[in-house]
Amino acid sequence: MADEAKGGALEFHPMDQFIVEPLFGGDTIHWYTPTNVTLWMFLTVLAITAMLVLGTRGRAIVPSRAQSVAELAYGFVYKMVEDVAGKDAVKFFPYIFTLFLFIIFANFLGLIPMAFTTTSHIAVTAVMALAVFLTVTVVGFVKNGASFLSLFWVSSAPAAIRPVLAVIEVISYFVRPVSHSVRLAGAMMAGHAVVKVFAGFAAIAAIAPLSIVAVVAIYGLEVLVSAIQAYVFTILTCVYLKDALHPHH
Amino acid sequence: MATETPGGEEAATGLPQLDFSTFPNQIFWLVVTLVAIYFILQRVALPRIAGVLAERAGTITNDIATAEELKLKAQEAEAAYDKALADARAEAQRIAAEARAEIQGELDDALAKADAQIAAKAAESEAKIADIRAGALDAIRAVSNDAAAEIAGAMGAEASADEIAAAVAERMKG
Numbered sequence: 001m002a003d004e005a006k007g008g009a010l011e012f013h014p015m016d017q018f019i020v021e022p023l024f025g026g027d028t029i030h031w032y033t034p035t036n037v038t039l040w041m042f043l044t045v046l047a048i049t050a051m052l053v054l055g056t057r058g059r060a061i062v063p064s065r066a067q068s069v070a071e072l073a074y075g076f077v078y079k080m081v082e083d084v085a086g087k088d089a090v091k092f093f094p095y096i097f098t099l100f101l102f103i104i105f106a107n108f109l110g111l112i113p114m115a116f117t118t119t120s121h122i123a124v125t126a127v128m129a130l131a132v133f134l135t136v137t138v139v140g141f142v143k144n145g146a147s148f149l150s151l152f153w154v155s156s157a158p159a160a161i162r163p164v165l166a167v168i169e170v171i172s173y174f175v176r177p178v179s180h181s182v183r184l185a186g187a188m189m190a191g192h193a194v195v196k197v198f199a200g201f202a203a204i205a206a207i208a209p210l211s212i213v214a215v216v217a218i219y220g221l222e223v224l225v226s227a228i229q230a231y232v233f234t235i236l237t238c239v240y241l242k243d244a245l246h247p248h249h
Numbered sequence: 250m251a252t253e254t255p256g257g258e259e260a261a262t263g264l265p266q267l268d269f270s271t272f273p274n275q276i277f278w279l280v281v282t283l284v285a286i287y288f289i290l291q292r293v294a295l296p297r298i299a300g301v302l303a304e305r306a307g308t309i310t311n312d313i314a315t316a317e318e319l320k321l322k323a324q325e326a327e328a329a330y331d332k333a334l335a336d337a338r339a340e341a342q343r344i345a346a347e348a349r350a351e352i353q354g355e356l357d358d359a360l361a362k363a364d365a366q367i368a369a370k371a372a373e374s375e376a377k378i379a380d381i382r383a384g385a386l387d388a389i390r391a392v393s394n395d396a397a398a399e400i401a402g403a404m405g406a407e408a409s410a411d412e413i414a415a416a417v418a419e420r421m422k423g
Binding site: 031045101122 | 275289297
């Protein structure tokens with residue numbers, strides 16, 4: 001959509017793919033308006049249901065292919081939660097698995113040409129990151145009471161620099177949701193924009209083959225990034241949860 | 250900012266991600282989506298997958314236990330088989346030895362009997378031969394006496410039967 005050449009000048013609109021627009025016409029977007037966000041989030045739910053519910057409906061001892069994938073995803077995240085955050089974090093597994101599945105499916109659905117990538121929006125990732133941040137903070141205080149604050153008091157450091165470290169630790173703690181959300185949204189947005197820019201160059205016949213090769217290469221990279229960003233978001237959630245459950249250094 | 254007209258002038262100016270007017274919409278639908286996924290997982294998918302995994306682990310454990318059991322049984326059966334084989338072999342050897350001893354006994358008996366019979370026959374034969382020999386000597390003597398008497402008569406010599414018999418006996422000794 002952003003690759004029309006007008007009067008010899010290329011016009012790129014690599015960011016147009018991220019525009020939120022109502023599905024059924026109209027100008028204004030209320031909080032309840034069904035938009036392309038709604039559509040692609042619904043498709044995400046549909047895809048997750050297809051894999052984890054339809055895929056496992058055989059309940060086979062020897063699993064089908066779909067069931068194997070569902071079991072692998074389950075085992076992968078379960079083991080991650082157990083290994084990173086500890087055995088007592090397993091009761092948070094459904095929440096973490098929800099986040100992981102939403103992110104990885106939204107990322108992969110966003111790779112479909114003409115698709116809308118819900119996870120490329122800072123509004124989406126920030127809500128998830130803030131939810132993790134608030135949950136972890138609340139859990140930390142409920143589980144450990146005031147001793148949760150020892151997370152910021154590095155007892156292994158020399159006493160003189162502990163206050164300085166405490167300030168740094170507090171700042172880094174509050175920066176967590178920012179980096180947590182911007183990392184995912186930024187990676188998704190940048191990759192998709194780059195694909196669009198290279199696709200725009202395909203309008204010039206001379207460099208079209210090169211631009212197509214570049215699109216393919218970037219697309220391959222994006223497939224990796226989609227999986228890795230989902231993994232990173234999930235494992236960071238586990239790390240934060242570990243801090244909340246075991247705050248002592 | 251840039252929500253209504255995709256591809257228009259407005260759209261190129263700002264980053265759609267920073268268009269705060271769409272935030273409530275996105276956040277609302279995100280919450281709906283996450284809650285939906287959470288309930289689908291919590292109610293259906295997770296119990297099912299956990300059940301299948303537990304069932305599989307149980308099945309594998311059971312199968313391994315059964316295999317161990319069967320292996321033990323097989324080892325027992327093999328031991329029993331070996332024992333039966335050894336017993337049978339020992340029995341066979343015993344029977345063979347018995348048979349050999351029996352046959353040896355019978356053979357010895359038969360040999361002794363045969364030896365006795367042979368000895369009896371030989372003695373009998375010797376007696377017969379002795380008789381025959383004695384008979385033959387008498388016959389020769391008689392013939393010799395007659396022949397000598399005839400020869401003496403033909404020569405014109407007179408000799409009594411007793412003298413001739415004595416002379417023949419004398420000669421026959423030599």
